[in-house]
Amino acid sequence: MSAVHATSVVPMANQIATFFVSQGDHAAAVAGTADHIKAFWAPVMRRELLALVDAGMADGLSDVAREAILRLR
Amino acid sequence: MSFIQETDYGTPAVLADKTVTLTIDGVQVSVPEGTSVMRAAKELGTTIPKLCATDSVAAFGSCRLCLVEIEGRAGTPASCTTPVAEGMVVATQTPKLAKLRKGVMELYISDHPLDCLTCAANGDCELQDMAGAVGLREVRYGYEGANHLTAEKDASNPYFTYDASKCIVCSRCVRACEEVQGTFALTISGRGFESRVSPGQSEAFMTSECVSCGACVQACPTATLTETRVIEIGQPEHSAITTCAYCGVGCTFKAEMRGEELVRMVPWKDGKANRGHSCVKGRFAWGYATHRERVTEPMIRSSIDEPWKVVSWDEAIAHTASEFRRIQARYGRDSIGGITSSRCTNEETYLVQKLVRAAFGNHNVDTCARVCHSPTGYGLKTTFGTSAGTQDFDSVAHTDVMVVIGANPTDAHPVFASRMKKRLREGARLIVIDPRRIDLVRSTHVEADHHLALRPGTNVAVLTAMAHVIVTEGLVDETYVRERCDLQAYAHWAEFVALPQHSPEATEAVTGVPAAELRAAARLYATGGNGAIYYGLGVTEHSQGSTTVMAIANLAMATGNIGRPGVGVNPLRGQNNVQGACDMGSFPHEFSGYRHVSEDETRHLFEQAWGVALGAEPGLRIPNMLDEAVAGAFKGIYIQGEDILQSDPNTKHVAAGLAAMECVVVQDLFLNETANYAHVFLPGSTFLEKVGTFTNAERRIQRVRRVMRPRNGYADWEITQRLSNALGYPMDYAHPSQIMDEIARLTPTFAGVSFDKLDALGSIQWPCNDAAPEGTPVMHIDHFVRGKGQFILTEYVPTEEKVGPRYPxxxxxxxxxxxxxxxxxxxxxxxxxxxxxxxxxxxxxxxxxxxxxxxxxxxxxxxxxxxxxxxxxxxxxxxxxxxxxxxxxxxxxxxxxxxxxxxxxxxxxxxxxxxxxxxxxxxxxxxxxxxxxxxxxxxxxxxx
Missing domain, CATH: 2.40.40.20 (Barwin-like endoglucanases)
Known part of the structure; x- marks a missing residue:
């Protein structure tokens, strides 16, 4: 996994999660984040984020974003 | 092809509920109350001689040529300044009038060069026409008296020349500058015989405040203000109506031609976006089409370090197809993609996204809207249900309070800015939210009531604070909200914005906007009558761009400012066809008409029509493509009409992404900056050389008509089609109208659109379908497209990009x-x-x-x-x-x-x-x- 993806997909996922956290409770935020990522991210980007999580390299990934991407596995 | 001659009615049209009937030269005519006698006569087909009157500006009554006789009234009033009255009986041609008119013309001609045969306006001169109309045969005063025949020319402006010797001081240019353009750069200096048109304080046009919009040139009845091009090569002989290829206003022009040579672009009065006005770009800046740097032959090279090699079209297309297939064979189907152009036509854009989805076999297609108005698409679809502005441009004439956020219309959308300024001069109020003091904040006869000069990046905080004021001060239009919006979402939102941390006083430290000023602005927007919000890239190009768009939508819904003329949420689109590029399915997650690729019914519709299987998951967006390229997984790209190296952020990253690819194909007019990293250059065609449609910021679809053959040999859609065929996916369109027919078959909001209907109606605003066969000027009238309007919470999240000691x-x-x-x-x-x-x-x-x-x-x-x-x-x-x-x-x-x-x-x-x-x-x-x-x-x- 290249550094390129760690520096792009992790903050992107966090940004999305931050928005959905502001919209409602934790469960809704995870669902909203997951739905958004599924609707707008190419599968390769989701795979890359999952790979980072699996490899323990997704430093700084928020809890909501982490739950959301794991839901999309 | 014939020369399009527009009718000049002498005075502007009047809108009135009451109709008045009068008799002119023995013929009855009924016109709206307030119409001038001159215009009423023209409605009948009767031309009253005139010089100082033209229907783009208010009547002035100075030339005394348009005199008429009216039964029961003394004297010979000017028909341009005399309104019609019930039962009025008018005579336009009598011996008395003939004598008076001839006398007036004698005076004009006694101080006018008699060089008609060599004059640039020969054949297009109203003074010449009027001399003929009044039967002028002699000038009793001779030509030896004091005159202006040796007055100096001002050729400082590159596009038009001011020849004072030919000026009749009718003030049409001065009034056009004031009333049409709203710049007030011209005046009449001096008195009596010394009266002369003067830019600014007797300056040269080039150094004055003149913005070179061309309104004065268009209004001039003589050769005083003439396009330099006409002076150089002569009058045009045929013309065609087409649409400008610059900004998202979408002005329509008469392209006036001599053979295949463009003489001038003249704004078309019937153009519903521009209503006969223009700016310096659309009116004059088309010389690039024949610029020496334009590349007209295809070129290839195996490495970006090598010089280009000119090849035939066959070789260029075959090479490109071969490279793309090689890359896909080696790196996978998803290793290539394409970028559609917002400068190209709807048909061309549609074809590029079809090429990517059907021939490349993936959804890796994106467009330059990614870097401008993609948040508009997301924000307005989420709140209203449609990814587009709500109004037509005419709507501004009914606006009482304008809010301009993150836009600079006088520079970026100048023709619409002129219409805004006109309404502001009529008394509409103005709120500007912008870090800079843009010209609209204070310019001639325009002054914003409030300029909220916020710190960059704090749009959401400012707009949420405005919502706080509207909710906590009881300014919500509760009837509207109750009838039109999701009440649960509204209640949640109202509770959110009412929190103390969203008050103007609490946010002032972050936004830099004084609380009292923000409160006053919010009150004005909520209570000042029809409130319309116009916004630009200062809203969208932020880390909270989509949130800002939704905050704007919230404000409009809460105050009931959606669904009728004069109100609305109006994104000012940047490029000529950026709305169209989005409509045509240029985003990687959706087909034309903004339908997600995961929607089975829609996808199956396209699969059936195109004869291929289509994926249900979105493709890569431009920044994602570049990231993937740097990572080594994305290797080829087809870029039509976009210069991502110069336009996209973080140039070094863009360059690294392009440099990492094995086949970059650029289709453009010039070797642009992106082409520095290209392996194939396919020469593109200009808007003057192709047939198709553009869609402007008000969802208005307008025809683009070819007036000259493509210098490169092909229109851009033909090149895409050749590439598709070379890739093994057959396309056999014979004409762009067939592409539009396919778009209409597959896109519900375009179902009623065809070239024939566009030719008949002039333009159409989508949605155009059985429910709205002639289009939809104002959206969301009875209900929102999504059903109930959706309020969204807009928490301000500061950008990660922060000032500090190193970058203050x-x-x-x-x-x-x-x-x-x-x-x-x-x-x-x-x-x-x-x-x-x-x-x-x-x-x-x-x-x-x-x-x-x-x-x-x-x-x-x-x-x-x-x-x-x-x-x-x-x-x-x-x-x-x-x-x-x-x-x-x-x-x-x-x-x-x-x-x-x-x-x-x-x-x-x-x-x-x-x-x-x-x-x-x-x-x-x-x-x-x-x-x-x-x-x-x-x-x-x-x-x-």
Whole structure:
């Protein structure tokens, strides 16, 4: 996994999660984040984020974003 | 093809409920109350001689040529200034009138050069016409008296010449500058015999406040103000109506021709977007179409370090197809993609996304809206249900309060700005929310009631604070909200915005906007009558761009300002067809008509029509493609009409992405900056050389008509079609109308659109279908497209891009009137005389702190990169904020901008970059290296 993806997909996922956290409770935020990522991210980007999580390299990934991407596995 | 001659009714049309019937020369005519006798006569087909009257400006009554006799009234009143009355009986031709008119013409001609045969206006001169109309045969006063025949010409403007010797002082130019353009650059200086048209304080046109919109030239009845091109080559002989290829206003023009040579572009009065007006770009800056740097032959090279080799079209297309297939075979189907162009037609854009989805076999297609209005698409679809503005441009005539947020219409959408200014002069109120003091804040006869000069990046905080005021002060239109909006979402939102932390007093420290000023602005918007919000890229190009769009939608819904003329949420689109590019399915997650690729029914519709299987998951967006390229997984791209190296943020990252690809195909008019990294160059065609449609910011679909053959041999859609066929996916369209027919079959909002209907109606605003067969000027009238309007919570989240000791200033970027985006077109015209280089606007206080003086070189540095340009000290920007444009590749302003982007759409955060400014002594090393590389990259191998 290249550094390129760690520096792009992790903050992107966090940004999305931050928005959905502001919209409602934790469960809704995870669902909203997951739905958004599924609707707008190419599968390769989701795979890359999952790979980072699996490899323990997704430093700084928020809890909501982490739950959301794991839901999309 | 014939010459289109428009009817001049002499005075503007009047809208009135009551109709008045009168008799003119024995024939009855009924017209709206308030109409002039002159216009009523013209409605009948009767032309009353005139010189100072034209229907683009209010009647003036100075030339005394349009006199008529009216039964029961004394004297001979001017028909232009005399309104019709019930039962009025008018005579337009009597012996008395003939004598008076002939006398008037004798006086005019006694002080006018008699050089008709060699005059540039010969054949297009109203003075000449009127001499004929009144039967002038002699001038009793002779020609030896005092006159103006030796008055000097002013040829300072590159596009038109002012010949004072031919001026009849009718003031049409002065009034056009005031009433149509709203600049007030012209006046009549002197009195009596000394009266003369004067730009500013008797300055030359070029150095005056004149913005070269051409309104004065169009209004002039003689050869006094004439296009330089007409002076050089003569009058046109045929014309065609077509649509401008610059900004999203979508002005329609008569392209007036001599054979295949364009003589001039004249704004079309029936154009529903521009209503007969124009700006310096659309009116005059089309010379790029025949510029010497235009490339008209295909070229290829195996490496970007090599010179280009000119090849045949067959070879270029075969090579491209072969490369793309090789790459896909080696790296996978998803390793290539394409970018559609917002400068190309709907049909061409549709074809590129079809090529990607059907021939490439993936959804890796994106468009330049990614970097401008993609948050508009997301935000308005979420709140209203449709990814587009709600109004037509005519709506502004009914607006009582305008809110302009993050837009600079006088520079970026000048023709619509003129309509805004006209309404403001009529008494509409204005709120400007912008870090800079744009011209609308205070210019001639226009002054904003409130200028909220917020800190860049705090739009959401400001708009949520406005919502706080509206909710907590009881200014919500509760009836509207109850009937039209999701009440649960509204209640949740109202509770949210009412929280103390969202009050103007609490947010002032963050936004820099005084609380009292913000409260007053919110009250004005909520209570001032019809409130309309117009916004631009200062809203969308932020990390919270989509949130800002939704905050705007919230305000409009809460105040009931959606669903009728005069109100609405109106994104001012940047490029001529950026709305159309989005409509046509250019985004990787949706088909035409904004339908997600995961919707089974829609996808199956396209699969059936196109005969291929289509994926249900979105493709890569432009920044994702570049990331993937740097990572080694994305290897080929087809770019039609976009210069991502200059226009996209973080230039070095874009360059790294392009350099990592094995086949970059650029289809464009010129070897642009992106072409420095290309392996194939396919020459494109201009809007003058092709057939199709553009869709402007008000969802208006308009025809583009070919007036000359493509210099490169093919329209852009034909090139895409050849590439598709070479890739093995057959396309056999014989004409762009067939592509539009396919779009209409597959897109519900375009179901009723066809070239025939467009030709019949002039233009159509989508949705156009069985429910709205002639289109939809105003959306969401009875209900929102999504059903109930959806309020969204808009929590302010500060951008990650923060100022600090190393980068203490905030850079924001924008456009200037005379240049357009990356400047590929306008830099190749005389427009560059107004803006030869990008400059850095810096507040005098910040400049002094750094020892920087006006006009000196400065270094501009961010964490992304560094460039150098000249400083312009001005209090137009606030202390702590600097501003520049991105029109010139030497400056490469985007080497400074970062890769932060909107959370929902990845639209880059161009408007907020932390920078430092220091004294410089010329271009920085990077600029020197880049210029050398660009020169090397543009080498073309000599023919054998």
């Amino acid at each position: 200033l905030l850079l924001t970027t924008g456009r200037i009137l005379s240049q357009y985006n990356v400047g590929a077109q306008t830099r190749r015209t005389e427009n560059s005389r107004w803006h030869e280089e990008d400059v850095l606007e810096i507040h005098p206080h910040d400049a002094e702190e750094r020892g920087v003086r006006d006009g000196e070189w400065v270094r501009l540095k961010s964490r992304s990169g560094e460039t150098a340009l000249r400083a312009k000290t001005t209090d137009r920007v606030a202390p702590g904020v600097v501003y520049t444009t991105f029109h010139h590749p030497l400056t490469q302003a985007n080497v400074i901008t970062t890769d932060y982007s909107d959370w929902a759409t990845n639209c880059p955060e161009y408007k907020v970059t932390a920078v430092q400014v220091s004294r410089g002594n010329g271009p920085v090393e990077w600029q020197v290296e880049y210029s050398a590389q660009a020169r090397k990259s543009r080498r073309i191998e000599a023919a054998e």
